[in-house]
Amino acid sequence: MVSESHMFIFLNACLINNFVLSSFLGICPFLGVSGKIDTAARMGGAVSFVMFVASLCAYGIHNALVAINAPYLQLISYIVVIASTVQLVEMIIKKFSPALFRALGIFLPLITTNCAILGLALFQTNRQYDLFQSMAFALGAGAGFTLALVIMAGIREELQLSDVPEVIKGAALTLIVAGVLSLAFMGFAGLGGH
Amino acid sequence: MPETSTSKPPENMDTFLKGIWKENPVFVQLLGMCPVLAVTNSVINALVMGLATTFVLLMSNTLVSLLRKLIPKQVRIATYILIIATFVTVADYTIQAVSIEVHKALGAFISLIVVNCIILGRAEAFASKNTLGRSVLDALGMGGGFTIAVLCLGVVREVLGNGTFAGIPVFGESFEPWIVMILPGGAFFVLGGWLLLFSWLKQRKKQTELAA
Amino acid sequence: MTDAETTKPVPPAFPEEAPEAGSGKMISAMGAIGLIAGILIVFTYQVTFPFIQDNKARLLEKAIFEVVPGAATKRVFTVDAAGKVTEVAEADPKQLTLYACYKSGGGLAGVALEASGQGFQDVIRVIYGYDPQKEAVVGMKVLQSTETPGLGDKIEKDPQFLDNFEALDVKLNPDGDVLVNPLEMVKSGQKTDPWQISAITGATISSRAITAMLRESTAKNIPLIVQRLPELQKGD
Numbered sequence: 001m002v003s004e005s006h007m008f009i010f011l012n013a014c015l016i017n018n019f020v021l022s023s024f025l026g027i028c029p030f031l032g033v034s035g036k037i038d039t040a041a042r043m044g045g046a047v048s049f050v051m052f053v054a055s056l057c058a059y060g061i062h063n064a065l066v067a068i069n070a071p072y073l074q075l076i077s078y079i080v081v082i083a084s085t086v087q088l089v090e091m092i093i094k095k096f097s098p099a100l101f102r103a104l105g106i107f108l109p110l111i112t113t114n115c116a117i118l119g120l121a122l123f124q125t126n127r128q129y130d131l132f133q134s135m136a137f138a139l140g141a142g143a144g145f146t147l148a149l150v151i152m153a154g155i156r157e158e159l160q161l162s163d164v165p166e167v168i169k170g171a172a173l174t175l176i177v178a179g180v181l182s183l184a185f186m187g188f189a190g191l192g193g194h
Numbered sequence: 195m196p197e198t199s200t201s202k203p204p205e206n207m208d209t210f211l212k213g214i215w216k217e218n219p220v221f222v223q224l225l226g227m228c229p230v231l232a233v234t235n236s237v238i239n240a241l242v243m244g245l246a247t248t249f250v251l252l253m254s255n256t257l258v259s260l261l262r263k264l265i266p267k268q269v270r271i272a273t274y275i276l277i278i279a280t281f282v283t284v285a286d287y288t289i290q291a292v293s294i295e296v297h298k299a300l301g302a303f304i305s306l307i308v309v310n311c312i313i314l315g316r317a318e319a320f321a322s323k324n325t326l327g328r329s330v331l332d333a334l335g336m337g338g339g340f341t342i343a344v345l346c347l348g349v350v351r352e353v354l355g356n357g358t359f360a361g362i363p364v365f366g367e368s369f370e371p372w373i374v375m376i377l378p379g380g381a382f383f384v385l386g387g388w389l390l391l392f393s394w395l396k397q398r399k400k401q402t403e404l405a406a
Numbered sequence: 407m408t409d410a411e412t413t414k415p416v417p418p419a420f421p422e423e424a425p426e427a428g429s430g431k432m433i434s435a436m437g438a439i440g441l442i443a444g445i446l447i448v449f450t451y452q453v454t455f456p457f458i459q460d461n462k463a464r465l466l467e468k469a470i471f472e473v474v475p476g477a478a479t480k481r482v483f484t485v486d487a488a489g490k491v492t493e494v495a496e497a498d499p500k501q502l503t504l505y506a507c508y509k510s511g512g513g514l515a516g517v518a519l520e521a522s523g524q525g526f527q528d529v530i531r532v533i534y535g536y537d538p539q540k541e542a543v544v545g546m547k548v549l550q551s552t553e554t555p556g557l558g559d560k561i562e563k564d565p566q567f568l569d570n571f572e573a574l575d576v577k578l579n580p581d582g583d584v585l586v587n588p589l590e591m592v593k594s595g596q597k598t599d600p601w602q603i604s605a606i607t608g609a610t611i612s613s614r615a616i617t618a619m620l621r622e623s624t625a626k627n628i629p630l631i632v633q634r635l636p637e638l639q640k641g642d
Binding site: 021022023024025026027028031072075076079080083114115118119122123126166167168170171172173174175176178179180182183186 | 224225227228229231232272275276279280282283286287301302305306308309310311374377378379380381382383385386387389390393394397
């Protein structure tokens with residue numbers, strides 16, 4: 001495999017192949033929690049945090065599975081470990097930082113079945129990233145997710161004030177706006193390459 | 195969704211049909227969006243994704259329904275996830291064995307069926323409370339509805355974006371493909387377009403009812 | 407509107423069950439499910455494994471024989487950091503792998519190897535064939551790319567672009583350690599020398615990426631292949 005630079009992996013996950021707008025991971029919260037900038041930013045923070053932790057776990061599990069030569073357990077152990085990690089993280093935050101828990105708390109359980117987390121773990125395994133590459137990837141993916149969510153929330157806050165036909169209100173409008181955003185993000189292609 | 199009472203479904207045929215139309219998981223409930231958008235750039239990919247999801251849905255609903263009296267309530271979600279992950283792994287290996295090219299095209303999205311909220315949602319909301327027969331019908335209906343939805347996107351995107359239907363050219367030589375349809379942005383546009391169409395139909399129906 | 411059914415108050419799902427199941431019951435239920443899951447997964451893995459290996463080998467072989475015309479059989483070699491060549495059953499992703507291809511009547515038809523580099527959007531992986539007799543690259547195929555459909559993905563199927571790689575000169579200098587003419591890219595239709603690659607109009611960056619990865623890979627690996635040619639030829 002090519003040894004990609006950490007900076008490039010970060011930019012790639014964050015902008016060029018944005019997790020939400022180009023890889024379609026984490027669409028559910030993207031459509032659901034992007035009503036207000038404030039909520040969107042906090043959701044983004046929670047997801048980024050869990051992504052980082054999950055990425056480290058996935059790296060460990062992958063190496064363990066390779067060592068015992070049981071690739072068929074990959075998916076099942078990823079999902080179980082991610083679900084337990086989220087629970088654990090929730091408990092730890094609750095115990096040590098009630099303020100942070102109040103900010104992130106309600107989003108944490110939702111994150112377990114967020115495909116962005118499992119997707120991150122699977123992608124980093126497929127691409128055979130080493131530990132530091134995985135970390136850069138997780139940070140980039142989290143930043144990209146937050147960015148997409150916050151931009152979308154900003155647009156939707158404005159949209160509420162504008163006069164759109166009744167028939168397009170709701171999911172249809174959100175999706176079409178997301179399509180335009182996705183096209184805009186294509187402009188980042190070529191960044192960090194040549 | 196006013197008429198959702200999953201705990202007490204009416205006749206069996208309705209259990210099947212509601213997933214296809216009235217409670218279509220994608221167009222009405224807006225669930226499982228990630229695969230709907232990600233792998234619908236060609237008809238074949240969409241079809242395989244739809245069938246794989248239906249398979250997992252069917253098997254997990256069956257098992258959950260059979261074991262519903264044995265699983266303690268406190269650990270039910272963990273158990274469901276375990277069951278779903280098992281069948282996704284089975285589907286993943288089966289697709290690799292049948293056609294590795296298709297598996298490459300779908301990439302990690304086969305594995306991501308695990309976190310498709312439709313499956314966990316049906317296990318929790320339906321299969322854990324209903325008999326085997328009903329759960330199977332429900333899975334087939336929801337799976338069918340999902341497959342139809344991904345095909346709706348796959349057909350539009352491949353025909354317009356590539357000028358082909360399942361690899362067979364449908365337009366003449368002079369057709370210039372709408373590249374944007376294959377790009378990620380196109381997925382959002384096409385899904386938005388379908389939702390727009392449905393909400394327009396619904397609105398028109400309401401108006402004619404009011405007029406009558 | 408999405409989860410009306412989950413938020414709705416539902417009748418108790420397990421009327422026949424005590425309100426608190428003991429932890430023993432929970433553990434045994436989880437254990438039983440885990441056992442079923444394990445058996446199912448291992449069974450499927452065992453059944454499908456030979457088919458999957460078969461499919462993978464077939465796919466790789468198809469790509470290799472496509473880039474080395476006239477090839478009928480192949481053997482796989484890896485080259486370690488010290489330049490030692492060993493025959494292996496399966497490619498090791500961490501080491502340079504050479505696929506030596508032989509004609510049906512015997513004799514080396516060419517050597518195929520992989521190259522990869524940064525493309526417009528993501529990493530591009532290609533495989534190319536080298537013919538030691540012609541001292542040229544004789545074929546190139548893209549294994550993996552996510553270039554823009556309609557523009558960058560022309561590197562996979564544009565016939566004029568692929569023509570570049572049917573006889574791409576990679577002669578070595580008399581010492582056998584450096585290419586006489588490193589590969590270079592020129593604008594579409596301006597190819598004058600056999601070591602030039604003419605770019606695709608509208609996909610310059612993707613074309614440049616392919617050129618760059620081949621230039622690097624050939625400069626590094628062709629001298630090595632030529633040096634080790636006797637070992638690759640043996641036993642055909």
